[in-house]
Amino acid sequence: MKKIAFFMGKGGVGKTTISATVAYQLSRENKKVLIVSLDPAHNLGDVFEKKLTNEKRPLGANLDGVEIDLSAWVARYLKESRNEIRSNYLYHSAINLENYVNILKYSPGTEEYAVLWAIEYIYREYAAAYDIIIFDTPPTALTLRFLAMPSITSLWVGQLSKMREKILKKRQTILAVNPKASIVRNRPLEDGGDEDVPVQGATDKKNDKIYIKLSGISARLTELQRLFSHESYLSVVVNPDTLSLSEALRIREELDRLGVHINSVCLNKTSAEGAGRENVEKNFGGCPVFMSPLLTEGVRAVSDLSVIDVEGVKNDLKAAE
Numbered sequence: 001m002k003k004i005a006f007f008m009g010k011g012g013v014g015k016t017t018i019s020a021t022v023a024y025q026l027s028r029e030n031k032k033v034l035i036v037s038l039d040p041a042h043n044l045g046d047v048f049e050k051k052l053t054n055e056k057r058p059l060g061a062n063l064d065g066v067e068i069d070l071s072a073w074v075a076r077y078l079k080e081s082r083n084e085i086r087s088n089y090l091y092h093s094a095i096n097l098e099n100y101v102n103i104l105k106y107s108p109g110t111e112e113y114a115v116l117w118a119i120e121y122i123y124r125e126y127a128a129a130y131d132i133i134i135f136d137t138p139p140t141a142l143t144l145r146f147l148a149m150p151s152i153t154s155l156w157v158g159q160l161s162k163m164r165e166k167i168l169k170k171r172q173t174i175l176a177v178n179p180k181a182s183i184v185r186n187r188p189l190e191d192g193g194d195e196d197v198p199v200q201g202a203t204d205k206k207n208d209k210i211y212i213k214l215s216g217i218s219a220r221l222t223e224l225q226r227l228f229s230h231e232s233y234l235s236v237v238v239n240p241d242t243l244s245l246s247e248a249l250r251i252r253e254e255l256d257r258l259g260v261h262i263n264s265v266c267l268n269k270t271s272a273e274g275a276g277r278e279n280v281e282k283n284f285g286g287c288p289v290f291m292s293p294l295l296t297e298g299v300r301a302v303s304d305l306s307v308i309d310v311e312g313v314k315n316d317l318k319a320a321e
């Protein structure tokens, strides 16, 4: 069985219901399961009739749940960035740190990084203690963006590392010509500063803080990319309607481009005869399609989670290596 499962798809198709059902049923089969909601509009707790928080809580035997507090992760990411800039660029008094952090708060990507670091944390912290971690995902757009983040960011981190190497080489050349070149007058005389302070400038990759930092980010992103492409079982949930199907196809297409491939499609809320199945199979050629018929009374209590039919996807997930 894979260590991680993601259920994706359009709003309302049943991502939360299917992930909760699979989690619940696996826990009943004595698998240790952690279910994690990444959706800022949390309703995983409602399904289990329990209040969930940023700290994991028991939902039953072998089953714990967490609702990731995205705003707390954004705040943490901003704090880390602030501390980092402060420690690396202290000599550069021209940077208005608060202003910069405010910009960062609203810059594109901040929320996606927060989701990524939350997933990384959950995996590091809990992978050893559970047989599987199941993620109930946010709406499609955010999900696609955070899944895409590792490969996109790796590209520019790679370019930045190359630039940094060039800068270090130039520094070496300059210092060979003028060994005092690293000395700068960094406190103006009128501020009482009369000391020449050397820039903390390394000339070697091994000692350069910025290069080391870039390599660290690169390693974390590579690990997340591996997590998504090798350790994860990805399933797209659809209903028998055209809109949810076209959104599911878009998800597959975009993920394919990132080298992340979906394992299955869950056709949820079907009639007993499975209307629409052929159409989904035709569109998702080669990908297994599993059906979960609509419960006509709706999902009203935790006990309904043993009734919803997720046999197909559950067994496929268990068999996935």
Ligand SMILES: Nc1ncnc2c1ncn2[C@@H]1O[C@H](COP(=O)(O)OP(=O)(O)O)[C@@H](O)[C@H]1O
Binding pocket: 009, 010, 011, 012, 013, 014, 015, 016, 017, 018, 043, 268, 269, 292, 293, 294, 295, 296, 298, 299, 308
């Ligand atoms: N198989 C099903 N039978 C009956 N109702 C369902 C089924 N799957 C989902 N629902 C209902 O559909 C609504 C949306 O489901 P939800 O899991 O919250 O979707 P999503 O997480 O994709 O937004 C909920 O009211 C849920 O109870």
Ligand SMILES: [Mg+2]
Binding pocket: 015, 016, 017, 039, 043, 136
């Ligand atoms: Mg949901």
